[in-house]
Structures are given as C-alpha cells and as structure tokens.
Amino acid sequence: MINDAQFKQYLRQLSLTNVGEAGQADIVNSHVLIIGCGGLGTAASIYLAGAGIGRIVLADDDVIETSNLPRQIAYGYADIGMSKVACLAKSLSDQNPNISVRAINKRLEASQLAIEISLADVVVDCSDNITTRQAVNQYCRHHNTDLVTAAAIGWNGQLSVFPFSSNLDVPCYRCLFPFDEIKGTSKCSESAVMGLWLDDGGLSSARDIKATPSSSSL
Ligand SMILES: [Zn+2]
Numbered sequence: 001m002i003n004d005a006q007f008k009q010y011l012r013q014l015s016l017t018n019v020g021e022a023g024q025a026d027i028v029n030s031h032v033l034i035i036g037c038g039g040l041g042t043a044a045s046i047y048l049a050g051a052g053i054g055r056i057v058l059a060d061d062d063v064i065e066t067s068n069l070p071r072q073i074a075y076g077y078a079d080i081g082m083s084k085v086a087c088l089a090k091s092l093s094d095q096n097p098n099i100s101v102r103a104i105n106k107r108l109e110a111s112q113l114a115i116e117i118s119l120a121d122v123v124v125d126c127s128d129n130i131t132t133r134q135a136v137n138q139y140c141r142h143h144n145t146d147l148v149t150a151a152a153i154g155w156n157g158q159l160s161v162f163p164f165s166s167n168l169d170v171p172c173y174r175c176l177f178p179f180d181e182i183k184g185t186s187k188c189s190e191s192a193v194m195g196l197w198l199d200d201g202g203l204s205s206a207r208d209i210k211a212t213p214s215s216s217s218l
Pocket residue numbers: 171172173174175176
C-alpha cells in the first residue's frame with residue numbers, strides 16, 4: 001500500500017473511484033520505459049512523473065536544438081546543446097523527487113533494448129523511425145510487455161495500445177504496419193509538425209497507459 005506522504009501527494013487522483021489507494025500503489029510500483037524524448041516523450045513523461053509512476057527510464061541519443069523548443073515542452077533556451085535525457089531526467093526528478101528516473105543517453109538497440117523492455121511493465125514508444133518501432137514491437141511482444149505507441153506528423157497523430165501482457169491473441173505493430181521503411185520524409189526533424197499535436201499525442205500516451213492490463217487499475 002502507499003504511505004501517508006504518498007496519500008497526501010496523490011490524493012486528488014486516488015480519490016477517483018477507479019483508482020483508490022490500491023490503484024495508486026500499482027502506479028507507484030510501475031516501471032515505464034519511454035523511448036524517444038522529443039515532443040511525444042516529453043509530454044508523456046511529465047504527466048507520468050506527476051502521476052507517481054515509481055520508475056521511469058528515458059532513452060534517447062539526441063541533444064536539444066532551437067527548433068525543438070516549440071514542441072518539446074520540457075526544454076528551454078538554456079538547455080540548447082545538452083543531452084535530452086539528462087535534461088529531462090533532471091526536470092522530472094525536480095518535478096517529483098519521490099520517483100526514480102534513469103537516463104540512457106543512447107539509441108537502444110538489440111540486446112540492450114531487449115533487456116530494458118523485459119524490465120518494464122509498459123513501454124511508451126515515442127521514437128521517430130520505423131526501424132526502432134519494429135524492434136520495440138518485436139521485443140515487447142516477445143517479453144509480453146505492454147506497448148503504447150504514438151506518432152505525429154503535420155496535423156496528424158496516431159496512437160495505438162498493444163496489451164501484450166494479456167492472454168489475448170492481440171495483433172502487433174507489424175500487423176498494422178507490415179514494412180521496415182517508409183518512403184519519403186516522415187520525421188519531425190526533417191518535416192513539418194505542429195507542436196500542440198505532438199503534445200496531445202504524448203498526453204494521450206500517458207493517459208492510455210491505464211488501458212494496458214499490467215496497469216489495469218491506473
Ligand atoms: Zn503482428
């Protein structure tokens with residue numbers, strides 16, 4: 001169960017009938033891996049940290065650029081040139097010192113990606129390329145780790161939840177997108193995107209974690 005300090009901190013959300021103290025205990029004991037700390041990843045992580053997700057792992061190899069600032073709301077002018085994960089980890093720890101935040105300043109691949117996914121209850125894929133998305137999907141499916149995947153470009157956004165920890169025979173990301181490359185430009189870093197849309201996708205990712213079986217009482 002949760003302690004008195006946690007009860008006080010999370011009172012407003014645990015007062016919701018479908019959360020309660022047991023639900024908040026589940027949140028506090030949850031481990032979420034966020035892959036990609038751009039617009040989607042920053043928006044999702046801020047709300048997950050605020051809600052009290054006990055263990056958040058951030059993975060990204062980018063540094064902050066001026067053109068990131070309109071949509072990557074955790075970063076400011078003073079952060080330009082800094083590592084995204086280092087900056088975001090500090091920000092989340094300041095926001096909620098009662099959670100654990102670990103930063104991985106690299107693009108997760110192969111065995112390291114598989115290990116991090118096997119340790120997590122839920123993976124939030126906010127990456128910007130189809131190769132990473134297919135690899136994340138493959139390892140989430142293999143390790144029965146729930147996957148929330150979000151993407152945004154231009155004025156469009158996508159959000160999908162794959163409840164791999166359930167006993168259901170659910171389709172996976174590859175069932176939906178059966179290819180390993182996308183022709184033409186499809187990254188925010190190379191094309192147009194509206195910041196508010198990314199933040200909306202990130203917030204939806206945070207919200208939709210409640211739909212995954214391993215956090216069914218969130
Ligand atoms: Zn599939």
